[in-house]
Amino acid sequence: MRTSNKIPLNLNGMKVSVIGGAKSGLAATKLLKKIGANPFVSDMNKSADLSPLKKIDVPFEKGSHSDKIYDCDLMVVSPSIPQDSDIVMKAIKNKISIISEIELASWFTSIPIIAITGSNGKTTTTTILAEMCRKSGLNTFESGNIGTPFSTIVLKNLNNNYYDAIHIVEVSSFQMEQIQYFKPKVAIILNLSHDHLDRYGTMKSYIKAKLNIVYNMRSDDHLVYNLDDKLLRESIKTEATLVPFSLKNQNNLDFSLNESMVYDKMGEKFLLLDEIKIKGLHNISNFLAAATAAKIIKIQEKAIKEVMRTFTGVPHRLEEVRTKNGVAFYNDSKATNLESVKVAIKSFNNPIILIIGGRNKGENFKDLQNLILSKVKLVIAIGEIADEIEKEFEQSTIVKKGSSMSSAVSIAHKNSLRGDLVLLSPGCASFDMFNNFEERGDVFKKEVMRL
Missing domain, CATH: 3.40.1190.10 (Mur-like, catalytic domain)
Structure with a gap:
């Protein structure tokens, strides 16, 4: 919501609360400091690494959000904080202007x-x-x-x-x-x-x-x-x-x-x-x-x-890892929704062994039924949603559960035949097992290269 019709390019001396001290929060803070603002950083994660802020003399807190965050004229919020969160609602009530890191950077x-x-x-x-x-x-x-x-x-x-x-x-x-x-x-x-x-x-x-x-x-x-x-x-x-x-x-x-x-x-x-x-x-x-x-x-x-x-593609998006004994392995860890999984499955004509699962983002796995039935010979379910995936697809194809990425890759390898394709396309967020989709893909590739 706008508080004026003009971009406030002069933030010199302005108190700015930065909510979230991960990559984008730290970047916003450094920009704010450079242009003369007085940023204060607050992160709920008690183990967040905010040590870079000491080098530029920016005060911060971690482990909780105190009322200090509302002592500001402008608030920059992390993308992870929903617009209906208590922090955002209270800031709006206090008539504090709220922006994203993308918005802030665009001003300069x-x-x-x-x-x-x-x-x-x-x-x-x-x-x-x-x-x-x-x-x-x-x-x-x-x-x-x-x-x-x-x-x-x-x-x-x-x-x-x-x-x-x-x-x-x-x-x-x-x-x-x-x-x-x-x-x-x-x-x-x-x-x-x-x-x-x-x-x-x-x-x-x-x-x-x-x-x-x-x-x-x-x-x-x-x-x-x-x-x-x-x-x-x-x-x-x-x-x-x-x-x-x-x-x-x-x-x-x-x-x-x-x-x-x-x-x-x-x-x-x-x-x-x-x-x-x-x-x-x-x-x-x-x-x-x-x-x-x-x-x-x-x-x-x-x-x-x-x-x-x-152009040969980007890491973690239908990334060819290796072929071993006639079985191709593909890393599609960046597939964090079911539409991406559909696209991945449709990209191949080989019989597919699909490694899928993680933390569900509110989607209905029934949407994959027809593709699973026609193109997937084995589903290997991982993560928090593994039990739900097993129930959903056990009537359509063979389903096994992997307790870790290592076990999932091992199951795929043991059940594959020459001409098959092993596809990691999770269709879910990674945060139940990994820090991000990049780590999930890297672990998959590491396990595949160990075979």
């Missing part, structure tokens, strides 16, 4: 922003587009949900006057909850599917948070969106110029395709589909989204083609 950069969101494919598309921009000679800074906080990049460039530069920022629904003035020059929305319902309760609330990305966009800005996604198509409300991409439609698009070829807007041959290295129609869709945005900012066609020909 003049470099144009391309922001990318969607239920699936964000990191892949962000990486593809950043590579296209680099190949074309732009100073390119990727940040956000992809790993490096936006504030970290903005702080590094605070005193640099770039002429040809672009921010490529991956944003999640959590990061978009507390925005006021954040306004990308180009936004990309890849898709909308059930996700984070454990936080939002309803799809309507989830979609509302996602679509905050276009809240401040005007007619001279551009929204690149997936024309094939009916839910997204019907949900968009924006003043921005709409620029669709599609796997199916061939009319008046920057790129279109048939079974073997990508064509440009003039209907000229652009690229053979066989030249694209990464698997799955979903990745073709990601390429089209990135290429469409690249065209808007005048990226050279040569650079777009080169990246489409050479």
Whole structure:
């Protein structure tokens, strides 16, 4: 919620509470300190490592949130803190302005922003587009949900006057909850599917948070969106110029395709589909989204083609680990919702041994029944939801439970035959067993390499 119509660029001497001392919280704090604000950091985790704050003389507390957090003019909240939390509600009652780290960083950069969101494919598309921009000679800074906080990049460039530069920022629904003035020059929305319902309760609330990305966009800005996604198509409300991409439609698009070829807007041959290295129609869709945005900012066609020909994917997203005795092992740990699992399963023709499970985010595993029945020879259930998965799929296929990633990989190996494919595609959050999806994927790869 805005407290004025003007971005408060002068925060010198302002008291700012930063709630959450993880990566983005620390990055926001360092930026605040640099611009002359007086930040105070509070983290509920008593074991949080806040030692970097001592080096820049920033006070902090951990293990609980005291009333000190409300002695401020501005509050920067972690993406992990829901907008209906007690902290946010009390801050609103006290008339404290609340923003996200993404919002804060956007105040202190003049470099144009391309922001990318969607239920699936964000990191892949962000990486593809950043590579296209680099190949074309732009100073390119990727940040956000992809790993490096936006504030970290903005702080590094605070005193640099770039002429040809672009921010490529991956944003999640959590990061978009507390925005006021954040306004990308180009936004990309890849898709909308059930996700984070454990936080939002309803799809309507989830979609509302996602679509905050276009809240401040005007007619001279551009929204690149997936024309094939009916839910997204019907949900968009924006003043921005709409620029669709599609796997199916061939009319008046920057790129279109048939079974073997990508064509440009003039209907000229652009690229053979066989030249694209990464698997799955979903990745073709990601390429089209990135290429469409690249065209808007005048990226050279040569650079777009080169990246489409050479890009091999991102870690933990349908990542080939190894083939042993004719059995392929793939790491898709970044699949944290069921739509991602569906996409992964559809990407292969081999009989699949599926390792799935973790902490459920409010989704219904019945949605996987038909795919499990037709393409999966063995389900290995892991994590908190293992019992529920076993009950759901035991009538459709063989189900075994793995008490750890090591045991899951061992079960998969012992039950595999030449030509099978072992796929880790959890469809759940990782926090019941691991610190994050990266650790989950790394442990899977380590166990596979031990076989």
